Amino acid sequence: MKQTELFYFAIGLVSLLIILTSLFVYLVVQKVIENEKRRKINEYKERYQQTIFRYLNEGIGEGELSCRSSLKQQALMELLEHFSSVLASKHIQERIRQFAETHFQKRIREQLMHRRWSVRMNALFFIEDFRMKAMINDIKRLYHSRKLTKSEEVQILKIYAIFDYRDLYERMVAPKYPLTEFAYRLLFRYMSDDMLSYAAERFSKWPPIMQYAFIDIIGIRNRSEYGPFLERLLTNESPEIRIRSLKAIAAMGYFLDVSKLKLHLASPHWQERLMAIKVCGNIRANELIPQLVRLLCDETFSVRSQAAQSLLRMEQGIEVLKEVAAASDDPYARDMAQEWLERGLETWR
Amino acid sequence: MAINDQWLTFLSIVGWFVFAFMVAVIAFYSFLLLVSLFQLRRSYQLDEWEPYEELLDVSYAKPISILVPAYNESAGIFGTVRSLLSIEYPEYEIIVINDGSTDDTLAKLIESFQLVRTNQVIRQQLKTKPVRAVYRSKLYRHLLVIDKENGGKADALNAGINVSRYPYFCSIDGDSVLERIAFLKVMKPIIDSDGEVIASGGSIRIANGCEIERGEIVKVGLSRHPLVVMQVIEYLRAFLMGRIGLSRHNLLLIVSGAFGVFSKRWVIEAGGYAHTVGEDMELVVRLHRLIKDRKEDRKIVYVPDPVCWTEAPESIKYLRRQRRRWHRGLFESLWIHRRLIFNPNYGSIGLVSMPYFLIIEFLGPVVELLGYIVMVISLFLGGVYMEFAILLFLLSVVYGSIFSMAAVLLEEWTVRKFPNVSDLVRLFFFSLTETLWYRPLTVLWRCEGIIDVLRKKRGWGEMVRKGVSK
Numbered sequence: 141m142k143q144t145e146l147f148y149f150a151i152g153l154v155s156l157l158i159i160l161t162s163l164f165v166y167l168v169v170q171k172v173i174e175n176e177k178r179r180k181i182n183e184y185k186e187r188y189q190q191t192i193f194r195y196l197n198e199g200i201g202e203g204e205l206s207c208r209s210s211l212k213q214q215a216l217m218e219l220l221e222h223f224s225s226v227l228a229s230k231h232i233q234e235r236i237r238q239f240a241e242t243h244f245q246k247r248i249r250e251q252l253m254h255r256r257w258s259v260r261m262n263a264l265f266f267i268e269d270f271r272m273k274a275m276i277n278d279i280k281r282l283y284h285s286r287k288l289t290k291s292e293e294v295q296i297l298k299i300y301a302i303f304d305y306r307d308l309y310e311r312m313v314a315p316k317y318p319l320t321e322f323a324y325r326l327l328f329r330y331m332s333d334d335m336l337s338y339a340a341e342r343f344s345k346w347p348p349i350m351q352y353a354f355i356d357i358i359g360i361r362n363r364s365e366y367g368p369f370l371e372r373l374l375t376n377e378s379p380e381i382r383i384r385s386l387k388a389i390a391a392m393g394y395f396l397d398v399s400k401l402k403l404h405l406a407s408p409h410w411q412e413r414l415m416a417i418k419v420c421g422n423i424r425a426n427e428l429i430p431q432l433v434r435l436l437c438d439e440t441f442s443v444r445s446q447a448a449q450s451l452l453r454m455e456q457g458i459e460v461l462k463e464v465a466a467a468s469d470d471p472y473a474r475d476m477a478q479e480w481l482e483r484g485l486e487t488w489r
Numbered sequence: 490m491a492i493n494d495q496w497l498t499f500l501s502i503v504g505w506f507v508f509a510f511m512v513a514v515i516a517f518y519s520f521l522l523l524v525s526l527f528q529l530r531r532s533y534q535l536d537e538w539e540p541y542e543e544l545l546d547v548s549y550a551k552p553i554s555i556l557v558p559a560y561n562e563s564a565g566i567f568g569t570v571r572s573l574l575s576i577e578y579p580e581y582e583i584i585v586i587n588d589g590s591t592d593d594t595l596a597k598l599i600e601s602f603q604l605v606r607t608n609q610v611i612r613q614q615l616k617t618k619p620v621r622a623v624y625r626s627k628l629y630r631h632l633l634v635i636d637k638e639n640g641g642k643a644d645a646l647n648a649g650i651n652v653s654r655y656p657y658f659c660s661i662d663g664d665s666v667l668e669r670i671a672f673l674k675v676m677k678p679i680i681d682s683d684g685e686v687i688a689s690g691g692s693i694r695i696a697n698g699c700e701i702e703r704g705e706i707v708k709v710g711l712s713r714h715p716l717v718v719m720q721v722i723e724y725l726r727a728f729l730m731g732r733i734g735l736s737r738h739n740l741l742l743i744v745s746g747a748f749g750v751f752s753k754r755w756v757i758e759a760g761g762y763a764h765t766v767g768e769d770m771e772l773v774v775r776l777h778r779l780i781k782d783r784k785e786d787r788k789i790v791y792v793p794d795p796v797c798w799t800e801a802p803e804s805i806k807y808l809r810r811q812r813r814r815w816h817r818g819l820f821e822s823l824w825i826h827r828r829l830i831f832n833p834n835y836g837s838i839g840l841v842s843m844p845y846f847l848i849i850e851f852l853g854p855v856v857e858l859l860g861y862i863v864m865v866i867s868l869f870l871g872g873v874y875m876e877f878a879i880l881l882f883l884l885s886v887v888y889g890s891i892f893s894m895a896a897v898l899l900e901e902w903t904v905r906k907f908p909n910v911s912d913l914v915r916l917f918f919f920s921l922t923e924t925l926w927y928r929p930l931t932v933l934w935r936c937e938g939i940i941d942v943l944r945k946k947r948g949w950g951e952m953v954r955k956g957v958s959k
Contacts, residue, residue, distance in 0.1 A: 168910055
């Protein structure tokens with residue numbers, strides 16, 4: 141009995157030992173190969189740096205750069221990436237695109253269909269960086285393949301946006317994986333003006349997060365031509381839409397009618413009050429001061445803080461704040477006024 | 490003779506128990522290993538920079554408040570803040586919390602960064618010891634220093650949260666080196682998921698042996714110090730093998746205190762940091778609890794790329810102290826949240842994570858110690874017992890090394906790796922010796938930690954035993 145158990149133990153031990161040894165050998169061999177590869181790539185990079193630079197600048201010597209060795213290609217791709225990030229001029233970028241399209245297409249096409257996710261992603265990054273429009277059909281094939289993951293979908297749509305490819309809008313409203321607000325922002329950020337206005341007309345049909353992303357990007361990108369569009373959204377029944385629109389309006393410095401603004405200053409949602417106060421900071425109309433002073437006693441900390449900040453930007457704001465700091469019945473309002481009076485002075489010093 | 494027989498039976502029962510425990514542990518780890526292998530292979534050789542480039546654009550970034558608690562850190566604080574001022578992130582503020590230092594930490598900060606006192610109103614969302622003053626730097630608008638009465642690390646962090654302006658915060662240990670794009674990396678899952686991820690932590694790696702220049706790792710290296718090499722192996726195993734697997738199934742209970750990002754709203758609603766030894770783990774468990782109580786779909790994730798390099802203790806004395814403290818911290822978290830253990834209402838956290846930490850992480854050392862004792866006794870008994878003991882021992886050497894080497898393989902699939910073949914060879918041979926000296930030592934220290942728990946809190950000693958035996 142004991143002997144057989146010992147026997148099985150021993151067998152287990154030996155097989156584990158075999159696993160261990162092969163793991164170790166694999167690691168070492170792999171490391172040696174990788175280090176050797178890296179060394180060769182670096183050698184190639186050093187050797188061809190001048191040539192490629194000359195080619196990009198003057199368009200000569202392309203023949204020297206053509207190659208079939210995979211390591212050399214890798215080296216050239218890395219060099220090209222480097223130059224593409226440091227040399228911004230248009231004709232160089234154009235030449236990089238041409239070079240990449242002539243020499244790397246086959247390699248990148250293979251990578252796009254690779255089994256491993258990271259290889260496919262890297263290929264997409266290359267296509268984006270080198271603006272390889274010639275590969276649009278390969279991208280489409282990946283988009284429709286069953287391998288497609290969520291991050292690849294977003295990356296592909298981003299490339300569509302950068303290339304101003306017509307399918308983009310349709311894919312955005314009916315994505316394969318549900319897109320996040322972040323993804324929508326990314327896509328609106330890169331979308332061409334024409335497509336943006338095409339999209340805006342269909343705004344009401346979108347899922348909420350797509351709408352939010354659109355509004356935010358308008359504000360961040362300062363697209364003042366969409367000001368009236370945002371103003372119309374202020375009557376939307378969704379508080380989130382109103383809040384985001386006010387935020388975008390504040391960010392753009394768009395002028396809003398005082399009477400309209402007063403409505404939002406009295407909103408039951410504190411975020412809406414907060415954003416409305418931010419807008420006040422741009423408008424600086426004295427008739428808003430009484431309401432802002434009242435908001436210094438608001439129940440929400442950030443609203444009080446923002447009210448003081450906006451008052452500070454008004455013409456008579458400092459006097460008003462001083463008055464509040466000295467004489468208000470509300471200790472919160474006093475403290476807040478005091479803080480911003482000091483902070484304001486700091487800014488100007 | 491009869492007594493001797495009974496002894497032998499007892500011994501073999503204990504022996505078999507230890508063996509069964511070992512098999513269960515190995516099975517669980519193998520499962521985690523498989524998940525990690527799959528996950529890391531998938532992203533092997535992914536471009537280092539491209540996935541994060543986009544996040545530098547302010548259109549998407551969510552601003553972070555970086556909290557640096559400091560207690561008597563006069564020597565290192567300038568360097569830490571300095572390196573934080575040059576991180577790669579579009580919008581952030583740095584808040585140093587001087588937790589009633591008795592040295593010249595505050596004076597040094599005031600002088601180096603030209604701090605001026607402000608009357609900032611503090612929003613008391615979490616209760617803390619009184620704040621004496623808030624300072625703002627004249628040189629860097631996004632640098633704040635809070636001076637408060639001493640209340641411990643958790644209290645300092647809570648004070649920092651109260652003062653912070655941004656929706657996410659990150660706590661940082663004073664003595665660690667961050668990768669320049671560390672913040673982009675840990676924020677990526679949060680931004681990508683539209684805030685479904687409420688906390689995210691990165692890998693911690695050991696900086697000893699690496700070349701560091703101006704607060705940045707320029708070359709990864711392996712220390713010559715055996716104690717450090719063992720810790721390197723340990724960290725690789727713990728992070729790459731353990732946490733990826735746990736994170737994948739939202740089972741993660743630890744976001745290392747040395748570097749992690751949290752959603753401020755969630756942390757405040759959970760009540761902030763608690764005054765315990767392992768405040769980082771305790772908070773994460775509490776967050777999980779809150780998620781389950783509210784039945785919300787939120788996640789806590791782990792990012793495999795190394796983002797933070799920390800200095801490991803090089804002497805037995807400090808290592809022992811650290812391990813005892815860790816184990817006590819682990820116990821406190823388990824004890825405070827004992828209601829979760831095996832509680833089906835808390836889903837996988839209650840049924841898998843908590844039991845895992847209780848049985849394998851917390852009680853494991855006791856079983857292992859038992860194993861060592863049985864082994865030593867068996868050696869004296871001779872005959873078939875001795876053969877068993879030797880085989881069991883060899884088995885544990887080999888399986889331990891396999892896991893270690895597998896962790897090295899996983900590391901090869903991440904971004905930062907050891908550059909030389911000789912490093913691999915050294916890791917291999919050291920891992921073979923682990924069971925001979927390092928493992929027994931850590932087991933002993935962790936058992937000491939358990940004894941600390943039992944002794945220190947004599948007041949609720951009885952309850953302790955109840956909690957452990959559950």
